[in-house]
Amino acid sequence: MSVATRIFQQTTFSKVAPWWLVVIFLLALGSFSTIGYSLDIVQIKEGENVLTHRGRILVQAVDGGVLLLTPEGRLLPLAPAEIVSVSRDSVEFKAAPSEDVARWWLTQLPAGFEVYQTAHYVVLHNTSRDYARWCASLLERLYAGFTAYFTNKGVTIEKPEFPLVVIIFSSRDQYVTHCRAEVGDGIEKIQGHYNLVTNVVTMYDLTGSGGTATAAQISRFVQNPNVQQSIATVVHEATHQLANNCGITCRWTDTPQWVAEGLAMFFETPDLRSARGWATVGAVNQSRLDRFRSYLSRRPDDSLVTLIRDNARFQNTETALDAYAEAWALTYFLLQQKRSAFLEYLKRLREKPPLVYHSPEERIREFTEIFGDVDDLNAQLLRFVSRLR
Numbered sequence: 202m203s204v205a206t207r208i209f210q211q212t213t214f215s216k217v218a219p220w221w222l223v224v225i226f227l228l229a230l231g232s233f234s235t236i237g238y239s240l241d242i243v244q245i246k247e248g249e250n251v252l253t254h255r256g257r258i259l260v261q262a263v264d265g266g267v268l269l270l271t272p273e274g275r276l277l278p279l280a281p282a283e284i285v286s287v288s289r290d291s292v293e294f295k296a297a298p299s300e301d302v303a304r305w306w307l308t309q310l311p312a313g314f315e316v317y318q319t320a321h322y323v324v325l326h327n328t329s330r331d332y333a334r335w336c337a338s339l340l341e342r343l344y345a346g347f348t349a350y351f352t353n354k355g356v357t358i359e360k361p362e363f364p365l366v367v368i369i370f371s372s373r374d375q376y377v378t379h380c381r382a383e384v385g386d387g388i389e390k391i392q393g394h395y396n397l398v399t400n401v402v403t404m405y406d407l408t409g410s411g412g413t414a415t416a417a418q419i420s421r422f423v424q425n426p427n428v429q430q431s432i433a434t435v436v437h438e439a440t441h442q443l444a445n446n447c448g449i450t451c452r453w454t455d456t457p458q459w460v461a462e463g464l465a466m467f468f469e470t471p472d473l474r475s476a477r478g479w480a481t482v483g484a485v486n487q488s489r490l491d492r493f494r495s496y497l498s499r500r501p502d503d504s505l506v507t508l509i510r511d512n513a514r515f516q517n518t519e520t521a522l523d524a525y526a527e528a529w530a531l532t533y534f535l536l537q538q539k540r541s542a543f544l545e546y547l548k549r550l551r552e553k554p555p556l557v558y559h560s561p562e563e564r565i566r567e568f569t570e571i572f573g574d575v576d577d578l579n580a581q582l583l584r585f586v587s588r589l590r
C-alpha cells in the first residue's frame with residue numbers, strides 16, 4: 202500500500218527531465234503562462250522522424266518545455282530539446298471517445314487483451330470476461346457511492362472528462378513483469394496502483410485463477426473474509442482515480458499526501474453484500490482505526506504537524522503505516538465533524554496553479570487558515586477517535 206502511494210505521488214516525476222525543474226522553478230516565480238482549452242499541436246523529434254502530439258497544454262515554461270494533456274487523458278511532459286514546433290488549432294480540445302482510448306491502450310499492452318466497457322469505465326483485460334464484469338460492476342458501484350456521497354454534501358461532482366481506464370492482468374506475474382519499470386521493485390508488494398500521469402488503474406485477477414475465473418468462483422472468492430483487504434486495495438486505487446477525475450482533487454496541483462490517501466481510505470470499506478448500492482461509505486475503517494489506536498502510545502506531540510507539513514512519513518517504510526492510519530483518522534474526523542471546512546480546503550487545493558509545490562511552512566499556514574490551531578485540532582481529533590466504535 203505504501204508503495205502504491207509512492208507511485209501515486211512520484212510517478213508524475215519519474216520521467217522528469219531536468220527542464221522540468223526549471224518549469225517548477227519558473228512557476229514558483231510566476232513567470233509562466235497557462236493556456237486554455239483550444240487544441241494545441243506539438244511536434245517533436247524522435248530520431249529521424251517528427252511526431253505530432255495533439256492535446257491541451259497545461260503549462261508552458263519560458264524555456265519552451267510543455268506539459269501536454271493528451272486526448273486519452275495522459276500527461277505528457279515534453280522537453281524543449283525535443284520540441285520542433287508548437288501551434289494551435291482553432292478547434293476545441295476534446296477528450297477521445299472510449300473506443301479510441303481503448304484502441305490506444307491496446308497498442309501498449311501485450312497481445313490478447315480485450316475490452317469490457319461500462320458507463321464510466323473502459324476495462325482492458327486478459328482475464329475471464331466474468332472477472333472483468335465483476336470488477337467493472339464493483340467500480341461502477343464505487344462510482345455511484347462516491348458521487349452520491351459528495352453530491353449529498355452539496356459538492357458539485359464533475360463528469361469525468363476522460364474515460365476511466367482500468368487494466369487487469371490475468372496473473373500477478375504478468376502484472377509484475379509489465380509494470381516493474383513503471384512502479385519499481387515495490388511492485389512485488391502491491392496488488393494494484395493508480396498512476397497520476399497515465400490516469401490508469403492497473404491490477405490483476407485476485408482469485409489466482411490465472412484468468413479463467415467463472416462467476417461462481419468469483420462469488421465464492423468474494424465471500425472469503427481473507428480477501429477483503431485485497432478488494433479494499435482495488436477500491437482504494439480506484440478512489441484515487443475518481444477523486445482526480447470527478448473534480449475533488451486535481452492531478453496537476455499540489456495535493457498533500459494525507460489528503461489523497463485519507464480520501465482513498467475513507468471509501469476503502471466496500472459493501473460487497475449489496476448488488477447495487479454502497480451502504481458503507483463513511484463507515485469506520487476498522488483496520489486503520491486499530492492501527493491508529495496502537496500508534497497512540499508512541500505518537501509524538503507534533504504528529505499532526507509532521508503529517509500535514511510534507512509527505513515524508515508516507516515515503517518511509519518505517520513510518521508509512523502509522524501515517525496512513527493517522528491520515529485516515531484525520532480525514533474521517535474532518536469529514537464527520539468539520540465537513541464544510543474540509544470541502545473548502547479541497548477546493549483551495551484543486552484551484553492552485555499547476556505544478557506549484559508548497560513549502561512545509563506554507564502547508565501548515567494554509568491548513569491553519571482553514572482549520573485553526575493545529576494543537577487545538579489535535580485535541581479534538583483525539584477526543585473524537587476515543588469515542589469511535
Ligand SMILES: [Zn+2]
Pocket residue numbers: 205206209437438441461462465
Ligand atoms: Zn493510496
